[in-house]
Amino acid sequence: MCVLATLLVAFVAGCGQETVTLPSVVSVTPAQGATSVGLNATISATFSMAMSAASITPTTFTVVPMGGVPVTGTPTLDATGKVATLVGATLTYNTTYTATITTGAATPGGAELIGPYVWTFSTGAPTALTVLVNPAPFANPVALAAPITAT
Numbered sequence: 001m002c003v004l005a006t007l008l009v010a011f012v013a014g015c016g017q018e019t020v021t022l023p024s025v026v027s028v029t030p031a032q033g034a035t036s037v038g039l040n041a042t043i044s045a046t047f048s049m050a051m052s053a054a055s056i057t058p059t060t061f062t063v064v065p066m067g068g069v070p071v072t073g074t075p076t077l078d079a080t081g082k083v084a085t086l087v088g089a090t091l092t093y094n095t096t097y098t099a100t101i102t103t104g105a106a107t108p109g110g111a112e113l114i115g116p117y118v119w120t121f122s123t124g125a126p127t128a129l130t131v132l133v134n135p136a137p138f139a140n141p142v143a144l145a146a147p148i149t150a151t
Helices: 002-014
Strands: 025-029 034-037 044-047 061-065 074-077 083-087 096-101 117-123
Antiparallel strands (some): 074 083
C-alpha cells in the first residue's frame, strides 16, 4: 500500500498545471461607438497574438448594417498575423454597422477567441458640395475675354 501511495504522489506531483493563453482582440478600427466614420474607412481588428490566415474569413470577420446583409469585402491578415482588415468594404451614409470577429478566428495552433468580439460604428451624412463659379450667375455685362471657372 505504501508503494502505491508513493507512486500516486509522484505521479500527481509530476503533473503541473499548464497555462493556456487564448488570443483576444486588443483594438479595432473604427473605434467602438465611433460616429461620422468615412465611407472609405479602414475596418480592422488587432489581435493579442498571431492568427491563422485560414481562420480569418468572410464568416469569421463580418460587418453588417443594422437590419441588413453583410458588407462585401475580403478579410486579410497582415504579415505579422496580428491585424485583420476587411478590404474592399463598401459603406453607405447615415448607417450603423456591427462588426464581429467570431470564435472561428484562431491561432496557427488552433487556439480560438474565448468569445466573439463585437463592436459598432456609424457613418456620417454626406458633406454639402459648394460650387463657386466665375463669372457669377446672371452677371451682366461679362467681358468676352473673361476667364470662366467653376470650383
